[in-house]
Amino acid sequence: MKVEHIGIAVNNLAASIRLYEKLLGSPCYKTESVVSEQVNTAFFRQGETKIELLESADPGGVIARFLEKRGEGIHHIAFEVGDIEAEMSRLSAEGFALLSSSPRPGADNKWVCFLHPRDTGGILVELCMERKES
Numbered sequence: 001m002k003v004e005h006i007g008i009a010v011n012n013l014a015a016s017i018r019l020y021e022k023l024l025g026s027p028c029y030k031t032e033s034v035v036s037e038q039v040n041t042a043f044f045r046q047g048e049t050k051i052e053l054l055e056s057a058d059p060g061g062v063i064a065r066f067l068e069k070r071g072e073g074i075h076h077i078a079f080e081v082g083d084i085e086a087e088m089s090r091l092s093a094e095g096f097a098l099l100s101s102s103p104r105p106g107a108d109n110k111w112v113c114f115l116h117p118r119d120t121g122g123i124l125v126e127l128c129m130e131r132k133e134s
Helices: 013-024 062-070 086-094
Strands: 002-009 030-035 040-044 049-056 073-080 104-106 108-117 125-130
Touching: 002 062, 002 125, 013 040, 013 049, 049 073, 062 073, 086 108, 086 125
Parallel strands: 002 049, 073 125
Antiparallel strands: 002 073, 030 040, 040 049, 104 108, 108 125
16 A cells, blocks of 8 residues: 555664654654564654664564664565455465464554565565554
């Protein structure tokens, strides 16, 4: 449907929040810990797109390993979808490797699923869909 957000891995969330507030000229509107993903996040809104800063909450977590290998920078691009399960099925049938077999709860009240970068030109792609209140 659209680019929902761009995820940026950072070493120090507090320092990066200050940097991005100056850079974007707007305040961070939300911080959140996502225990299942072992990350602390901060969100900024720039027009229709959001920027998500990602700090590892675990020294052995995915973001910590990313930072160790590549340093700070763009970690993933997230696309909003209307039906995440249908999109996962479609992409799986097209030969894309999904990093989970079902959507997982993610930051900012979203269901998420990631596609393996080896199938997407080296870019970690996230599918995300708003979680409905039940």
